[in-house]
Amino acid sequence: DIQMTQSPSTLSASVGDRVTITCRASQSISTWLAWYQQKPGKAPKLLIYKASSLGSGVPARFSGSGSGTEFTLTISSLQPDDFATYYCQQRDSYPYTFGQGTKLEIK
Amino acid sequence: EVQLLESGGGLVQPGGSLRLSCAASGFTFSSYAMSWVRQAPGRGLEWVSAISGSPGSTYYADSVKGRFTISRDTSKTTLYLQMNSLKAEDTAVYYCAKDFFAFDIWGQGTMVTVSS
Numbered sequence: 001d002i003q004m005t006q007s008p009s010t011l012s013a014s015v016g017d018r019v020t021i022t023c024r025a026s027q028s029i030s031t032w033l034a035w036y037q038q039k040p041g042k043a044p045k046l047l048i049y050k051a052s053s054l055g056s057g058v059p060a061r062f063s064g065s066g067s068g069t070e071f072t073l074t075i076s077s078l079q080p081d082d083f084a085t086y087y088c089q090q091r092d093s094y095p096y097t098f099g100q101g102t103k104l105e106i107k
Numbered sequence: 108e109v110q111l112l113e114s115g116g117g118l119v120q121p122g123g124s125l126r127l128s129c130a131a132s133g134f135t136f137s138s139y140a141m142s143w144v145r146q147a148p149g150r151g152l153e154w155v156s157a158i159s160g161s162p163g164s165t166y167y168a169d170s171v172k173g174r175f176t177i178s179r180d181t182s183k184t185t186l187y188l189q190m191n192s193l194k195a196e197d198t199a200v201y202y203c204a205k206d207f208f209a210f211d212i213w214g215q216g217t218m219v220t221v222s223s
Binding site: 001034036038043044045046048049050053055056087089091094095096097098099100101 | 216
């Protein structure tokens with residue numbers, strides 16, 4: 001199985017900050033990577049698919065990059081609505097696996 | 108409007124069974140792969156099972172293989188997850204998700220609690 005490792009596990013930041021979350025795959029997954037945002041008590045929401053394509057209705061301050069084994073999610077200017085937990089997911093092969101999550105907290 | 112609505116969760120004893128349903132609307136159900144994803148209390152997301160579009164190949168996480176069965180009824184546009192031999196570690200919110208390059212649409216989730 002492909003293991004996905006996110007860093008950091010927790011990130012403290014302020015409104016207006018630029019933040020980056022990293023996701024590493026245990027083997028190459030080309031660009032078969034997605035990013036999701038989840039708020040407490042809610043279902044996850046798709047942000048990015050195929051490593052860098054923006055999901056429907058997702059604000060342009062979110063961007064994704066990377067290929068192979070290393071990927072990043074960047075939020076260019078944090079907004080109050082962005083404080084949540086973020087997950088990466090590999091979609092190269094079953095079993096599809098998620099990273100452990102990154103909790104983005106208000107500093 | 109594209110929508111997924113799960114049902115069927117509840118409290119069940121260890122060793123028991125439960126069938127989850129996910130009613131889909133607003134898209135051509137038979138054309139898309141579908142998955143179940145679960146989240147134990149306070150934990151991260153875990154992919155559980157998937158079924159492709161027609162003819163419907165199935166895939167399972169090792170943690171549920173041999174105990175859970177995914178299926179779909181295209182006439183009812185409904186996805187199912189039959190869960191047998193349930194264990195305490197299966198306690199989680201179960202989400203169904205539509206798969207189009209990623210899980211682009213999610214249901215609201217249904218809680219399954221396995222406890223005596």
